[in-house]
Each structure stands twice: as C-alpha cells, then as structure tokens.
Amino acid sequence: MTVKYGSCNLCEAMCGLEFTVENNAVTSVRGDKKDPLSRGHICPKALSLIDLHEDPDRLVKPVRRKGTEWEQIEWSEAYDLVVDGLVSTRKKYGSNAVGIYQGNPNVHSLGAMTHGIPFTSMLRTRNRYSATSLDQLPHQLTNHLLYGHQLALPIPDIDRTDFFLVLGGNPMASNGSMMTVPDFAHRVRDLKARGGTLVVVDPRKTETADVADLHHFIRPGTDALLLMALINVVTDTGNTRVAAYVDGVEEVARLARDFTPESVAPVVGISADDITSLALRFSTAEAAVAYGRMGVSTQQFGSVCQWAIQVLNILTGNLDRVGGALLTDPAIDLVEKKIVGRGHFDKWRSRVRNLPEFAGEFPSSTLVDEMTTPGDGQIRAMAVLSGNPVLSMPGGAKLNRAFADLDFMVSFDFYINETSRHADVILPPTMALERDHYDLIFQTFAVRNTAKFMPAVVTEKKGAKADWEIFRDLAIRYQAALADSAIDRLRTRLSPRSLMTEARLRVSPRRTVDLLLRSHRKGLSVSTLSKSPHGTDLGPLRPGLPGKLRTRNKRIQLIQEVIVADLPALHDVMHGAAVATGDELLMIGRRHLRSNNSWMHNAPRLTKGKPRHQLLAHPDDLYARGIEDGSVVSVSSAAGTVRIEVQASDRMMPGVVSMPHGFGHQRQGVELSVARTVAGASANDVTDPQRVDAVTANAILNGVPVTISPA
Numbered sequence: 001m002t003v004k005y006g007s008c009n010l011c012e013a014m015c016g017l018e019f020t021v022e023n024n025a026v027t028s029v030r031g032d033k034k035d036p037l038s039r040g041h042i043c044p045k046a047l048s049l050i051d052l053h054e055d056p057d058r059l060v061k062p063v064r065r066k067g068t069e070w071e072q073i074e075w076s077e078a079y080d081l082v083v084d085g086l087v088s089t090r091k092k093y094g095s096n097a098v099g100i101y102q103g104n105p106n107v108h109s110l111g112a113m114t115h116g117i118p119f120t121s122m123l124r125t126r127n128r129y130s131a132t133s134l135d136q137l138p139h140q141l142t143n144h145l146l147y148g149h150q151l152a153l154p155i156p157d158i159d160r161t162d163f164f165l166v167l168g169g170n171p172m173a174s175n176g177s178m179m180t181v182p183d184f185a186h187r188v189r190d191l192k193a194r195g196g197t198l199v200v201v202d203p204r205k206t207e208t209a210d211v212a213d214l215h216h217f218i219r220p221g222t223d224a225l226l227l228m229a230l231i232n233v234v235t236d237t238g239n240t241r242v243a244a245y246v247d248g249v250e251e252v253a254r255l256a257r258d259f260t261p262e263s264v265a266p267v268v269g270i271s272a273d274d275i276t277s278l279a280l281r282f283s284t285a286e287a288a289v290a291y292g293r294m295g296v297s298t299q300q301f302g303s304v305c306q307w308a309i310q311v312l313n314i315l316t317g318n319l320d321r322v323g324g325a326l327l328t329d330p331a332i333d334l335v336e337k338k339i340v341g342r343g344h345f346d347k348w349r350s351r352v353r354n355l356p357e358f359a360g361e362f363p364s365s366t367l368v369d370e371m372t373t374p375g376d377g378q379i380r381a382m383a384v385l386s387g388n389p390v391l392s393m394p395g396g397a398k399l400n401r402a403f404a405d406l407d408f409m410v411s412f413d414f415y416i417n418e419t420s421r422h423a424d425v426i427l428p429p430t431m432a433l434e435r436d437h438y439d440l441i442f443q444t445f446a447v448r449n450t451a452k453f454m455p456a457v458v459t460e461k462k463g464a465k466a467d468w469e470i471f472r473d474l475a476i477r478y479q480a481a482l483a484d485s486a487i488d489r490l491r492t493r494l495s496p497r498s499l500m501t502e503a504r505l506r507v508s509p510r511r512t513v514d515l516l517l518r519s520h521r522k523g524l525s526v527s528t529l530s531k532s533p534h535g536t537d538l539g540p541l542r543p544g545l546p547g548k549l550r551t552r553n554k555r556i557q558l559i560q561e562v563i564v565a566d567l568p569a570l571h572d573v574m575h576g577a578a579v580a581t582g583d584e585l586l587m588i589g590r591r592h593l594r595s596n597n598s599w600m601h602n603a604p605r606l607t608k609g610k611p612r613h614q615l616l617a618h619p620d621d622l623y624a625r626g627i628e629d630g631s632v633v634s635v636s637s638a639a640g641t642v643r644i645e646v647q648a649s650d651r652m653m654p655g656v657v658s659m660p661h662g663f664g665h666q667r668q669g670v671e672l673s674v675a676r677t678v679a680g681a682s683a684n685d686v687t688d689p690q691r692v693d694a695v696t697a698n699a700i701l702n703g704v705p706v707t708i709s710p711a
Helices: 049-054 075-093 104-108 110-122 137-147 184-193 223-237 249-256 261-268 272-284 302-315 364-372 396-404 467-481 486-494 496-505 509-520 526-530 567-574 619-624
Strands: 002-007 016-022 025-031 063-066 069-072 098-102 128-130 163-167 197-201 214-216 288-292 345-349 356-358 381-385 408-412 425-427 448-451 536-540 585-588 615-617 632-636 641-648 656-658 704-710
Touching: 025 049, 075 098, 075 381, 075 408, 075 425, 075 467, 098 110, 098 364, 104 110, 110 381, 110 467, 110 496, 110 509, 128 364, 137 302, 137 345, 137 356, 163 223, 163 272, 184 197, 223 249, 223 261, 223 272, 223 302, 223 567, 249 302, 261 272, 261 567, 272 288, 288 302, 364 396, 467 496, 509 526, 615 619, 619 641
Parallel strands: 098 128, 098 381, 163 197, 163 288, 197 214, 381 408, 408 425, 585 656, 615 641
Antiparallel strands: 002 016, 016 025, 063 069, 063 425, 345 356, 448 536, 585 704, 615 656, 632 641, 632 704
C-alpha cells in the first residue's frame, strides 16, 4: 500500500487529493490538507474517481457502430476509419464540411490541451464549436475588449476582500467557476470573521445564499438593469475611484443616467431603496468585488452583464486592488507568454444565421442549423471531443436527429452517451487517475497563485491510450492521408513543416510542461514540482496594472460600441417590454455539488440520496395552476415540451421555476446504466437555439418563458 498526492481535475476547483493505492487500484481518496490552495477541502465528485475508473460502462478500447450494435476494434483499425471518414469528407465537400465540437472536459485534460488543439487545427474548418458559447463567452469577450486578452480575467481576491457581491453564481456548489476557489465555505467564514459581507443576487435561494449575509431575489434576465442602476448610483453620488489608465468614465455615467433605482426596481423585483443601499455599501467598502457567473452570462443581456460587472469594479477602484479583482501570476502564464491568442471577434460569420465568431469558434446555438441546412459548407461529418451536446445545447431533440443524419462522426469519449451513440467510431481516452496532469487553464483563474504537477496515480488499463497519444497518432495519419498519391504522401511526410509538426506531436505532455515551466519561471520544473507533491505556493494575488494589460495602448477603454449597441434593447425592457406574459413562468437552470454537467449520473457515490432531478416551483405558482407537489407536469416553451416531476419550494422566487442541467438520459439507444437509474428531463429540450445574446450569440439558458400544466 502506498500514498500518492495529486489534484482532482473534474471541475475548476483543482482540489488537492491524497490517494491510497494498493495493487494498482485506488482504495481511498481524501482531501490533501497540505495543498496550499484547497487546504484539505474535498467534494463528493473527487470520491467518485474510484467509481469512474472501475465503471463497467466505461470504454477502454475503440468501438465502431454496426447498425444498433457496437463492436470493439483495435486502435489501428479505428484510426484508419476515422482518418478515412474525415479526409474523404474534406476532399469531397471541402474542409468546412467537417465540424468540431469540444466539450468542457477538454480544458481539464493536459493531453487534450497539448495535443488536441494541434489535431483539430489540422482539420482547417471554420465550423468549430465548443461549450464556451453555452457558458462563459460573455466573460471572454469582455476580457478581450477591456483588458486585451480573452483570458485576462481579474479574479476576486476573496481571501482579503471586505464586501463580496455574487450575481447568478453558486460557488458553494461549484467551488468557483471562472474563479477557482476550493473550500469556499471556509473562506466565507474567514470573510465574516474579519467583519466582511457576502451578498447574493439570484432568483433562487441557493446554497451560497444560505451562507450569505443578505440575499435578493431578482427576476431572471434583468441583472443588467440592476448592474446599470448600481453604476448609476455610484457615478451620481461621486463614489468613484478610477485609475489614470481608464478612459470613458464620463460616457459610462451618461449611459447609466436613465437606469435609476426607481426606474429598474419594478422590473428586477428589488426595491429602489435596496438597490441604492447595495450600491452605496459596495462603493464605500474598504475593498469590494463583484462576481457574476452562468446565471448572468447565459441570459438575454449576458454580455452587458459581464461588461457592467467589470465596469462596477473599475469605477469603485476595486480593479487591481488587494481585496478587489486582480489578475493572476501563474507559473505558466498563458497570457503573458502568448501561448493562447488574445482572441478576435466577428472576423467572419456563420453561413446560415450570420452569427459572429469569437476566437475562431461559431456560437454553438447555430450548430444544428449548419448541420441541417443544405448548401456549400453544410456540415456532413463531425468530430465531437469529450462533449454531449444533445444534453448540453439548446434544441436537444433537433440535434439528436441531426447527429443521426451525418455521413460520418467520430466521438472522443469513454462512454456511449446521448451524443456519442450516433458516432461511427468512438475513441476512448484514459481516465483521470491514469494520466499525468498539470492544470494549464484554471491556474489562470485561481484565487491564489500555486503550481502542482500530478503524475499518474495508477497505470492505465490494458489496451487503453491517453488522449494525447490518440491525437498524436491521428494527426500523423491525417496529415499523410491528405496527399493524393504515394509519392505525394512521402513528400508530405518528409517536408520540413511536416517533420516539425510530427516532432512536436511526439513530445509528451509531461515534457511540454517541463519546457514551459523552465522557460517561464526560474527554479521551477516538473522535477522540482515532483519534490513538492502537495503543490508549491507562489503567493497571493498581486496588483500589476497597467503593466499586465494586453490592450495595444496599455489603457482600458470602458466604452465598447459592440456592448453599448445592446443598451437600447435594455431600455425597452425597463420601460415596459414584457418579461413574461399571461400564465408564463421564467425557467432558470440549476447545478448540484453531486453532478457534473451531463455526465457522472451513473456514479453510485453521487447519485445516492434524495432525487435532484425535479422542477422546482414556488408553492403559490403550483396552487394557482391546480398542480400538486410531487406530481408530473408538462413544461412547454417555444422550443418543445418535456414531462418532469415538480417539487414545491419556497426557495424559488414566485414566477420562476428551475430545472437542473444535464439530465434526460432516457433516450433510446443509450447503453449507460444511468439511462436505467436516473430520472429527469433535459432542460435543453425546452430551450430555444434561436434565442441568443444579441452581442455574442451566447446561448440563453436562463429566463426562458415556459408554461407548466398537469401532465
């Protein structure tokens, strides 16, 4: 029996773990009390790593679909099928006929980051989609516009702030998101012990609202109005402390002038006095920071919300301030070293709905249009990398049919799920415990600067391959297969560019991290980090502006025309445009500590306990419709109808219902045991892919008008 240390990479929290290993099997998982970031914190998902590793549903070797059956095949045959399917589609219809979808787990895998990106780049298609536009795209656009880089996101300095304002986020359940903050509960206790305040604004009384000093219900989709009213009070009272490198303050004050607390209060559902009090308390605190997550990103004015949050922090002098919002200093700095591009916006547009790209990706809400609309550039083949868009994208039922009609599809997944069941070939990578890990992305968003390298805890199962090995092998074969003859293939293989590409692909993720560490920070390497298995503490967040700005002139311009252009529509909402009409309710999403998006619902340690799949509704709303608590209801929207059990909850704002994300596994053809054991409906079957944020075309998953009736 041995004890090993590492990190959980199932979510953004990066919690340090202590593994007990016996006969190449993990027998127990505990929180690592010596981890400088998580400090011993652990959540139920980390315990489920054992279940996932031994899951009988898990694929270890490739399978191909033969009708409704699956046949296990060898890796070489699988590679040939995939390369042939992708290359033949490209040669017949053009490179844009191949689509790519990348799910959330890709950013949690070192190998997918180091080798998946080079592979997908080879496909040379503009039909690229990811979970970004189902989630944090407004964050990344705001970062790009204000700070000059899509990943330059100022992080709340929660360990030293005096006033923490949370809008549409639930870090008690998520342990942070676009803010890596494990052990949030302990940090809140520390905040209160030093006399600080936590305020939560949310249509549901969340787990975070339970530990807050104050919770305000807010009508879904109106957070932008509240934020503009806060800016109005701050600028009107003169409580601004703006850095010399910030431009556009007067213009912002002018834009916010009409959004008075009295004007927005009837729409948002918070009194004018409470709005004014919140603005004054925030702006006069010694150090304060506002933070907004999915609840404000995935709504009608998601981009305005994320811009306004940053503007509020900037105007009150809390950007680049201890206890405010600060940029991080990770050991491998993806921003400073230009490893990830700064991003670009609206350089080209989608074929069917004319929606703008961001950083080379189209909004995921239009993927189904590009798959089903005939014409030059129609997607005829798909590569789905660790994603389940049938359960995670709006219009899931239509997507389900569209995937079934493709000429070819490959899925990189270790499960046969609602999406991968349509694939011709499934290529399963190894699980988290079987591969080395260094978190490249979420160190950039952490509330403290740390560094940690985790060697594989156990050896991989027989016949399994790591994701980086799969991408390496496919990329080399794909590059050769593009040539039209044996001579051309030889010339391609021996060209300097091809040799350089192949050489890069053959460098392991461990070696890549080692090279990056050595070139970025003196004294750090994989070897030195391996001598500190609990992680290396690099200190608290530090001020660094304007030096850390990536804007061309090292200044922040608050007025961004692409954002400002959406304010007239916000005016319309404030001045009487209906938020909901007649018998309509507004639906919001819901996440849970024991769930992970659309997967892990077949992990016994997570699914035990009380059911968590129900639609939550206020008792008064159920009574008014003659609906009994616990009954099955029909939930209908412009996009479709689902049946789901309803639960009365006074934790919901009247007029609002909540359906959890990622359920709905009972689709014909899904082989997972989860389809037989977990109830629930897919919220995305009643979210409309035609409704998107006007600026970025990010999906609208919150504030969806629905009606409910007895089923």
